[in-house]
Amino acid sequence: MLGGTIIACMVTIYIAVTTQDSLVAADYTRHGKGINERLEKDLEAQRRDIRLAPTAQRQPDGSVVFAVSLSSGAGEPAPEFLRLQLAHPTIGAQDRSLTLVQVQPGQYRAQTQDLMAGYWHLSLEDPSGLWRVRSRLPIDP
Numbered sequence: 001m002l003g004g005t006i007i008a009c010m011v012t013i014y015i016a017v018t019t020q021d022s023l024v025a026a027d028y029t030r031h032g033k034g035i036n037e038r039l040e041k042d043l044e045a046q047r048r049d050i051r052l053a054p055t056a057q058r059q060p061d062g063s064v065v066f067a068v069s070l071s072s073g074a075g076e077p078a079p080e081f082l083r084l085q086l087a088h089p090t091i092g093a094q095d096r097s098l099t100l101v102q103v104q105p106g107q108y109r110a111q112t113q114d115l116m117a118g119y120w121h122l123s124l125e126d127p128s129g130l131w132r133v134r135s136r137l138p139i140d141p
Helices: 002-018 028-047
Strands: 050-058 064-072 081-087 096-104 107-112 118-125 132-139
Touching (some): 050 132, 064 081, 064 096
Antiparallel strands (some): 050 064, 081 096, 081 118, 096 107
16 A cells, blocks of 8 residues: 555656646736736727627538627617637637628628537627627527
């Protein structure tokens, strides 16, 4: 029993000495400032009373069409396009960025292939990056 404990301690010491520590973020200050900037975008969308209604529809060919309806209480003109960040909740390699193009005033569309079914996290921004609206949306199989 004592021998097993000593061997386990020696292996643990070897692993600790020979492997490099992995940090979540090398520069915590810069990372924290980035979080604050993103939160400011959320607050700016609230100040401008930006409301988005996203939908996703799987097509017969397997692609997914995203449609977004935008309205603003401030009466601002709708931008020509929106940036859409899709984040899979568990598989970062599935994340992707799309450009939603305005097809009618306040109506946007984009299409993508090979999107897994399940709930996705959406982040929609204006072209200048002044505001952001986040949502969660199911993608059907």
